[in-house]
Amino acid sequence: MILVGQYDSPVTRRIAIALHHYGIPFTRDTRSIFSDAAALSKISPLTRIPALVLDDGEVLIDSAAILDHLDEQADHALLIPASGPARRFVLQMTALAQGTLEKVAAVVYERHFHLPEHRSIDWLNRCLGQAxxxxxELTHRLVTPYACGSxxxxxxxxxxxxxxxxQDRMDEVLSPTAHASLITLAExxxxxxxxxxxxxxxxxKMPRS
Incomplete structure (x- = not known):
């Protein structure tokens, strides 16, 4: 397997963590979606990462679809329950975290690619509020010792x-007190x-503007 993408993308890194957790061997294609966009578009038509190239050449895109495949390949220490309320809880907590990431990334890219005079303050404030x-909500739903239980x-x-x-790119809405349990879990x-x-x-690492 070949994991396409750099680890400054949290969704690419989550695939790599799952691969390591499951003990599934893989190599990496670390070309950039910015500087190597034309080449990567031949692997992933949307020029999005992550992508996972399987041993037979099939290419999987979208982190959720990739993880679904990896979960099927794993034979121990599954990162999601098989069914029922416990599975739905993991899926919902994961969706909350990924949705939050999307709002954070929207702020990061707005600031990175647009000059200050071209940025939408209303859009930034909306995304910051959603993040x-x-x-x-993640803090409110968090269970211990891990996010969804034991x-x-x-x-x-x-x-x-x-x-x-x-913490690396935009931590202004990440409170060391209000969100301490999330930070402790991540640490x-x-x-x-x-x-x-x-x-x-x-x-x-993504270059800073």
């Missing part, structure tokens, strides 16, 4: 990559082997 609401799940992976991204998860194995290299 704060997402963090608040075992590590996809929700923990998504929350951890979200918190990393916010713990970052010490786990699968997370350490998917640590960023310097060349993967």
């Amino acid at each position: 704060r609401a997402g963090l608040d 075992t590590l799940t996809h929700a923990d992976v998504m929350i951890t990559t979200l918190i990393w991204y916010m 713990h998860c970052e010490t786990l082997p699968a997370f350490r194995a998917a640590a960023l290299s310097d060349f993967e």
